[in-house]
Structures are given as structure tokens and as C-alpha cells.
Amino acid sequence: MTTVNTREIVLNILMEVLENKQYSHLIINSVLDKFMYLGKSERGFIKMLSEGTIESAIELDYIINLYSKTPVKKMKPEIRNILRLSVYQILHMNSVPDHSACDEAVKLTIKTKKYRNLKGFVNGVLRSICRNKDDITYPSPEIKYSLPEWIANQWKEQYGEATYIKMVESLGQESPVIIRPRYDISKDELIKSLNDEGVSTRPAPYVDKALEIYGFDSINEIKAFQRGEFYIQDISSMLVGLIANPKEEDTCLDVCAAPGGKSLHLAELMHNTGKVLARDVSENKVDLLTQNFIRSGLTNIEAECFDATVLDDSQIEANDIVLCDLPCSGLGIIRRKSDIKYNMNLNMQDELVELQRKILAVASKYVKLNGSLIYSTCTTNKKENIENVRWFLEEFPFEPESIDEFLPDELKSDKTAAGYIEILPGIFQCDGFFIARLKRI
DSSP, X not given: OOOOOHHHHHHHHHIIIIITOOOHHHHHHHHHHHTTTSOHHHHHHHHHHHHHXXXXXXXXXXXXXXXXXXXXXXXXXXXXXXXXXXXXXHHHOTTSOHHHHHHHHHHHHHHTSTTGGGHHHHHHHHHHHHHHGGGOOOSSHHHHTTOOHHHHHHXXXXXOHHHHHHHHHXXXXXXXXXXXXXXTSOHXXXXXXXXXXXXXXXXXXXXXXXXXXXXXXXXXXOHHHHTTOEEEOOHHHHHHHHHHOOOTTOEEEESSOTTOHHHHHHHHHTXXXXXXXXXXXXXXXXXXXXXXXXXXXXXXXXXEEOOTTSOOGGGTTOEEEEEEEOOOOOGGGTXXXXXXXXXXXXXXXXXXXXXXXXXXXXXXXXXXXXXXXEEEESOOOTTTTHHHHHHHHHHSSEEEOOOGGGSOGGGOOXXXXXXXXXXXXXXXXXXXXXXXXXXXX
């Protein structure tokens, strides 16, 4: 059998994500699926090294530049990524001896063939970093935690220095896997089912039914997952459904539904009564939505391909709840999807604000009198969040509704009494999110 070089696999992942701008979670999951035959430790190494290197790229480049005469930006792509993954091991993976990280980097350089003559350069840079790693200091928190300067400046401006420090430090914390049981399965039943498979659980914050799970290799191999007994969904995402608070027999429309977790949550909260129409502009995503909905066993939910920016006369004033979980800059979830911070910029944020307002203007017409529009994003940018809500309330016949009754005491504040919540990473124990509940009047 051919021996698999796990570092070479990681190098290929880095080339796709950091050089070709592909989505890290999609590439990593695809690779792990391809190499399912590898042992748990090898797959874990691939995941840890690839995710860690991507997440820490700004820090790694800063350190490499300290000890390389050639700037990272001027290096050959394969060489800079060999150095990145090697420096990550030296700094952040205690299980890997420094000499092994250096030796494997040289072997990987030789294997590239095209740049094998650079093996001495690679070895020299890494050996220098090994000798000096305990003396490295960082000029700013954003370098240490690999946050682009423009995001750091935005967080400081919008939330202040003290909150910014907590937000940026949260980027160094691990993101737990959060699940919720299917509506007809109790939390105790699910815990027993998971424990029987060797999967450990602990209570998650803020939502009674939510659980953190750990001690497993692949989520797809968990039999309880195969049986559809739970869904993977972060606490912040669950709060959207709880704040929407649909009643049995309600009619709900999710205008930008993919990947479908919030739509399913609405359908479950209505105990498989009423109707949830989950829409997305992409046929491929709608196909995935349909598969997930069939797998859930719920009969009160369906997927449909439709552009949220186009008015649908058949939906005008037809819905008790309209969920607008809209495309956004994603800065609240960069701990989970770290490539977001490299692919987003201020101009793109401004373009997203315009798209959000266009969709909100259309979606406002779909809400019944006294019905609710739920606006949510997974970003921290006030322009995409509270400023959009203020604009919306000036333009359309809606008023904010207090969301206190849907939240645990530790999440309540003057803001939640006024109809919205800003969930900031590092301040709350979950992903960054914004959720507002607005009533049609």
C-alpha cells in the first residue's frame, strides 16, 4: 500500500484555500471524506494542521518574515505554504518535535521537484525560528491572533478597545461542535444514544436542549447522526428560531434558507404542523435543502428555488413569520471559518448592505399584519446589523418587539428589551450574531 504523506495533503489544502481562495471548510471536509481509510490520529493531524495554519496565517507570515531575507509575499506559493505549515507545528503543536517539523519540511520541498533547490533555504529559516521561538514578541493583538488590520480597526471603532481585546482573543479559542436533538427525541435519550457510541457530551450554554459533543472522529460515522436524531447547529443559530417563536399551524417563509438549519428548527418548533417554505437562489443548494428535509422526516417543510430580491405576488401578506437570515460579511464566525477574514473587505461589506436592504424591502411585503420579520446575520458589523434595522423601521410599517421572553436571563439587556441582540464573540459563549424581531403594524 502506498504511504500517505499527511503534510503533503495539508499542503494541497493550503494551496486551495490560501492561494486559490476556496472555502476552507468545504476543502477540508472533502479531503477528510476522501481519506476516510486513514486512522483517526492521521485524520485528526490533517484537520488540526490545516485548520490551524489557515487560522494563523497572518501570525505565521509575520514570524517567517522575521527570519527570512525573502518576504513571504515574494516566495513561490508552495514554499511559503510549506513554511507556514511547518512554523505552525513548531509554535502550536507540542506533539511534533521541532527537528521533525524541519526534516519533514525539507522532504516536502524536495518532493515538489520544481523547487527542490530551495531545501537549504527552507531548512535555514525553520532552524532559525526554532532557536528563537521563545523570544518572539508581537507588535499587536491582531498579529498574534491573525486578524486583518481593517477588521481590527472596525471592531475598535464600533465596540471600543476593551471589547475589541476580548473579541480578538476569542479567535484563539477552540470552537465546540454544538448539536440539538430532533424535536421528538429528548435530550436524555440523545445523550444515552451518543454515550453508547463512545461520544461524550456536556451541556451547551443559553439553550436548554443544546449539547456540546466531543471524542469522535467523523460526524458522519456517528450512528445517531445517520439516524437523524440530531442536527449540528451553533447556539447563536438556535436563538434565531427561539426568537422567531413560531406557533403551531403558523405559515413561515425563510427567504435565504441554505443550509437549512434555521428552517428545520422553525418546522420542529411548530411540532410538524403549519408550513415552512425554505427558499434559496441556487438550484444546488435547494437540492441539498430538500435532501436534508426528507432526512428529517418532517412533512411541514419544503424547499423552493427563488431569488429573494424578486417580489413574489403569491407571498404578499401571507406569512406569520418571515425569516431574513441574509448574506453578510460573516465576521462573527471567523473562528469556525477562518478563510472569511482573508476574503472579505470593506467594499464587499458595503455591497452586502445594499443587497440586505434590497431583500428586506421585498421581504417586508410578505409579512401578515401583526406578523413578525426576523432579521439576522452572522456578522459583527453595525452597518449590516443595527443600522439596517434603523433604516428598515424608517422605511416600512414595522416596530421592534422585545425578545426578552425568548432568552435566558444572562442574555437579557436594554437592547433585547428594544427588540434585538448583538452577540459578540468573546463576550458571549457562542458565535457572533445579530438578531432582531420586528412586528408588522
